[in-house]
Amino acid sequence: MYIRQISVFLENTTGSLHSMTRLLGEHGVDLIALSIADSDSFGVLRCVAHSGELDRAMEALREAGYTARVSDVICACVPDQPGGLSRVLGLLDQGGISIEYIYSFVRNTGVDALLIFKLDDPEKGAMLFAENGIRMLSQEQVDSL
Amino acid sequence: MTGKRAHKIWDPAMECMSRDERHALQGRRLREVVRRVYDNVPVYRARMDAKGVKPEDIRTADDIVLLPFTEKTDLRDNFPYGLFAAPKSEIVRIQGSSGTTGKPIVVGYTKNDVDVWTQLMARALTAAGGGRDDIIQVCYGYGLFTGGLGAHQGATEIGAMVIPMSSGNTQRQIMMMREMGATMLCCTPSYATHLGETIREMGLEPGKDIHLKAGCFGAEPWTEEMRQKLEELLGIDACDLYGLTEIAGPGVAFECLEKDGMHVNEDHVMLEIIDPVTEKPVPEGQSGEMVFTTISKEGMPMLRYRTHDISSITTSPCACGRTTLRLGRLTGRTDDMLVIRGVNVFPSQIESVLVGIRGVAPHYLLVVDRVKSADVLEVQVEMTEDMFSDTVAHIVELEKKISGQIKSVVGIQAKIKLVAPRSIPRSEGKAKRVIDHRKL
Numbered sequence: 140m141y142i143r144q145i146s147v148f149l150e151n152t153t154g155s156l157h158s159m160t161r162l163l164g165e166h167g168v169d170l171i172a173l174s175i176a177d178s179d180s181f182g183v184l185r186c187v188a189h190s191g192e193l194d195r196a197m198e199a200l201r202e203a204g205y206t207a208r209v210s211d212v213i214c215a216c217v218p219d220q221p222g223g224l225s226r227v228l229g230l231l232d233q234g235g236i237s238i239e240y241i242y243s244f245v246r247n248t249g250v251d252a253l254l255i256f257k258l259d260d261p262e263k264g265a266m267l268f269a270e271n272g273i274r275m276l277s278q279e280q281v282d283s284l
Numbered sequence: 285m286t287g288k289r290a291h292k293i294w295d296p297a298m299e300c301m302s303r304d305e306r307h308a309l310q311g312r313r314l315r316e317v318v319r320r321v322y323d324n325v326p327v328y329r330a331r332m333d334a335k336g337v338k339p340e341d342i343r344t345a346d347d348i349v350l351l352p353f354t355e356k357t358d359l360r361d362n363f364p365y366g367l368f369a370a371p372k373s374e375i376v377r378i379q380g381s382s383g384t385t386g387k388p389i390v391v392g393y394t395k396n397d398v399d400v401w402t403q404l405m406a407r408a409l410t411a412a413g414g415g416r417d418d419i420i421q422v423c424y425g426y427g428l429f430t431g432g433l434g435a436h437q438g439a440t441e442i443g444a445m446v447i448p449m450s451s452g453n454t455q456r457q458i459m460m461m462r463e464m465g466a467t468m469l470c471c472t473p474s475y476a477t478h479l480g481e482t483i484r485e486m487g488l489e490p491g492k493d494i495h496l497k498a499g500c501f502g503a504e505p506w507t508e509e510m511r512q513k514l515e516e517l518l519g520i521d522a523c524d525l526y527g528l529t530e531i532a533g534p535g536v537a538f539e540c541l542e543k544d545g546m547h548v549n550e551d552h553v554m555l556e557i558i559d560p561v562t563e564k565p566v567p568e569g570q571s572g573e574m575v576f577t578t579i580s581k582e583g584m585p586m587l588r589y590r591t592h593d594i595s596s597i598t599t600s601p602c603a604c605g606r607t608t609l610r611l612g613r614l615t616g617r618t619d620d621m622l623v624i625r626g627v628n629v630f631p632s633q634i635e636s637v638l639v640g641i642r643g644v645a646p647h648y649l650l651v652v653d654r655v656k657s658a659d660v661l662e663v664q665v666e667m668t669e670d671m672f673s674d675t676v677a678h679i680v681e682l683e684k685k686i687s688g689q690i691k692s693v694v695g696i697q698a699k700i701k702l703v704a705p706r707s708i709p710r711s712e713g714k715a716k717r718v719i720d721h722r723k724l
Contacts, residue, residue: 146674148667150704176676181667181702183676204706206667210674239675257674 140265141211142278143193144255148206149175149182159184159205166199168192171284172214172255174242185242187214187255189282213258213265214244214281216251216274223252227273234267236260246284291540291604294410294442295403298551299606303599306607310345310554313579318342318351321585324369327362328352328587348554348577353563353588359389359530368392370582379529380428388428391529392583398437400580404527404535404549405438411540411547411604412498412523414468416443421466423475424503425451430533431503435470438535444468451475454482462493469499473506473514473522480517490519498541500525502534505614511543526611530589531576537611542603545610552580555609556588557597559628560618571596571630573618574611592618594630622652622718624659627696631717634663634698637689643670644686647708653721661698663690666705 149155156175163170172187188196193209200207217223231238237259244253253276258264268275293299301309319339321328331352332338341350359367368375370392377398380390393401414420420439424431432450439446447464449457451471457479460466469476476499480490488494496518502525514522526546527534531553537546548555557572558565566572574591596612616632623629631650638644649664665686673679683700690698709716 144674146672148672148702148704150702150707155704178676178680181679183674183679185674204704206669206672206705208669208672208674239677 140213140275140277141261142187142214142255142276142281143190143209144212145186145188145193145196145200145207145209147184147186147200149184151177151180151182156182156184159200162199162203163188163196166192166195168196168199171246171281172242172244172253174240174255176240185240185255187212187244187281190278191282210257211261213256213261213268214276215254215256215268216276217254219250219252224254227254227268230267230271230273231258231264234263236264236267244284291542292410292413292415293605294407296605299407299547299608301551301607303607306550307345309551310579311343311347313551314345314348314554314577315339315342317577317579317581317585318587320582321369321587325367327358327366345554348556348588349565351577351587353575353590354586355590356389356530356592359391360387363387364390365392367584369585370394375583378428379430379433379533381529389529390428394582397532397581397583400552401434401532401535402437402441404532404538404552405434406441407438407547407549408500408523408525408535408538409435409438409442409444409468409470411538411606412468412500413521413541414439414442414444414498418442418444418467419447419464420444420468420470421447421449421457421461421464423449423451423457423469423471423479424534430527430529431470431472434527434533434535435500439468439470454479458483458486458488458494461496462488465495467495467497469496469501469518469520470525471499471501472503473501473510474504476501476514476522477510477517480514484517490517494518496520498523500534500538502526505616507613524613526614528576528591530586531578532581536576540602540604540606544602545598545612547602547606547608547610548597550608553578555597555611557595560590560592560621561623561628568599569596571612571615571628571633594618594621594632620718622650622661622720624652624661624696627694629661629694629696633694634690635717637686637693638665641686641689643668645705647710648717649708650718651721652718659722661696662701663687663698664701664703664708666708667702668705671702 170186176183239257322339337350374394375392376395377393422435426432498521511522523539526537537548539546554577556575560573576589578585594616597609616630645668647666651662686700
C-alpha cells in the first residue's frame with residue numbers, strides 16, 4: 140500500500156540541488172518521481188527511487204553529509220482526464236483527511252497519472268481510495284515502472 | 285550521589301557569620317587594603333588620584349564602587365614587581381601563569397598570603413567532604429601554576445594524606461590511586477573525565493578497585509552534564525572549584541556537597557557583578573562580569589580586578605549553613621559578548637536554548653549584521669536527522685520554536701537559519717561562534 144520516499148534537506152543556495160542530484164547520478168540512482176518544497180532559506184527535496192537503489196542512495200547521501208530520511212507515502216493512480224484529480228481530492232475532503240503534500244510522477248502508466256500523497260491519516264486515506272476504486276501502486280509495481 | 289548528609293565546615297566562624305557582620309568586616313579590610321596600595325604602589329596611587337579618590341573616601345564596603353578597575357594588562361605592563369605592595373624581603377612565594385601572549389604574569393605572596401590561600405583551599409576540600417582520614421591525590425600541575433600547590437597546601441592543612449602526583453602520566457596516576465586507595469581527587473574536570481574513561485577501559489571498577497568518593501575540579505569551566513558524567517564514571521561527588529592566580533589561586537570560590545553554586549570566600553575577597561559595557565552593577569541573579577577585590581592580601585592586592593568571566597550571584601541561603609554569596613556556573617567570557625540592539629547577548633545563552641531543544645545539535649554560529657541601521661541576529665543551526673521532516677511546515681514550526689525560546693531567554697528576535705550538517709566549522713580548541721559584519 141505504501142511506497143518508500145527519500146527526503147533530503149537542502150540549503151537554499153545556488154548549486155545545492157545540482158550537487159545533490161549529481162551525487163545520486165554518480166551512484167546510479169534513478170529518480171522516478173521528484174518534488175521540491177521550499178521556504179525562503181531552505182528546501183526539502185522528495186523523491187522516489189527503485190527499492191533496490193534506496194539503501195545505496197541513503198548511504199551516499201549520509202556519507203556526503205546530507206540530512207535525509209525515508210518515509211512512507213501513498214502512490215495513487217488518478218485518471219488522466221479533466222476532473223480526475225478533483226474527484227480524488229473530493230474524497231479526501233469528505234473523509235476529513237488533510238493533505239500534507241502531493242506531487243506527480245515523472246512517468247505515468249498511459250491512462251492514469253501517478254500521484255504521491257502524504258496524508259495526515261494515511262491509513263484512512265488508503266482505505267478511502269480502495270473503497271472508491273482508486274488504484275494504489277505497491278513498491279513492487281513502482282519498481283517495475 | 286545525592287541525598288541529605290551532614291555538611292562539614294572548616295571555619296564556621298568566618299563561613300557562617302551573618303551577612304551584616306561580614307559586610308562590616310569587608311569594610312574594615314577594604315579600608316586597610318586601599319590605604320596599603322595607595323601608600324606602596326605608585327600605579328594604584330596614580331589611578332586613584334586620577335579618579336579623585338583618596339583612601340579616606342573608602343568608609344564602608346559599599347564605597348568599593350569609587351575605586352578604579354584593574355585589568356590583566358596591568359599585570360603584564362608592570363611585570364615583574366610593579367604591583368607589589370610589600371617589600372621583596374616579605375615575599376615568600378611567586379606564582380604565575382605562562383601567558384599565551386607575550387610576557388607572563390606573576391603574583392607575589394607574603395607568608396600571610398600563603399596562609400590565607402591555604403585556608404581557602406582547606407575550606408573547599410572540607411566542603412567537598414574532605415578530612416584527616418582522606419587520601420587526596422593532586423593531579424593539578426605543580427609549579428608556577430597555582431593548581432598543584434594550592435590543592436596541596438589545603439589538603440595538608442586539613443590533615444589529609446596528600447599524594448602530590450602533579451599532572452600527566454595517566455597510567456601511573458591510576459596505579460597510585462588504586463594502590464594507595466585515594467579517596468579524593470583534585471584536577472581539571474576534563475582530566476578527571478579522561479582518568480575515569482581510562483579506568484573503565486582498563487576494566488577497573490569504581491567502588492571495588494578505585495575508592496574515590498569526591499573531587500574538587502576547577503581551572504576550566506564545565507557543565508552540569510559533565511558533572512553527571514564524571515560522577516557516574518568515577519562514582520564520586522564532583523564539586524566545582526574557582527580560582528585565579530591574580531586573586532589567590534584555587535579556593536576563591538568552591539561548591540559544597542549541595543552542588544548549588546560556589547561559595548565565595550567573602551571575608552578575603554569582595555565580588556561585584558557588573559555590566560561589562562556600562563561598568564555598573566547588575567541586579568542579583570543577572571549575568572555579568574565578575575570583578576574581584578582582594579581585601580586581606582599583602583603581597584600583591586588587587587583592586588576591582590576584571591576577570592572577563594561571566595557569571596551571576598545569589599545571596600539566598602544554602603542548605604549547608606554557609607552564609608556567603610554563591611556563584612552560578614561560569615557561562616562564558618566578556619570577550620565573546622555581543623551587544624545587539626542594546627542588549628547584551630552571550631553565545632552561551634543561545635547555546636543553552638539550543639541544547640535544551642530535542643534533536644538540536646550544539647553546533648551553531650551567530651551572524652550579526654546591520655540592515656537599515658538596525659542590528660540583525662541570525663542564528664545558524666545545523667539540520668540533524670532528528671529535526672528533519674519531509675514536511676516543510678514542521679521544519680518552519682521548529683524554526684519558530686527556536687526563535688521563540690531565544691526571544692524569551694535573550695530578549696531579542698533572532699532569525700533562525702537551518703544549514704547543512706557539518707557545515708559549521710569545527711575547531712579543536714575554542715570554537716568560533718560569532719561573525720560580526722557590523723561596521724561600528
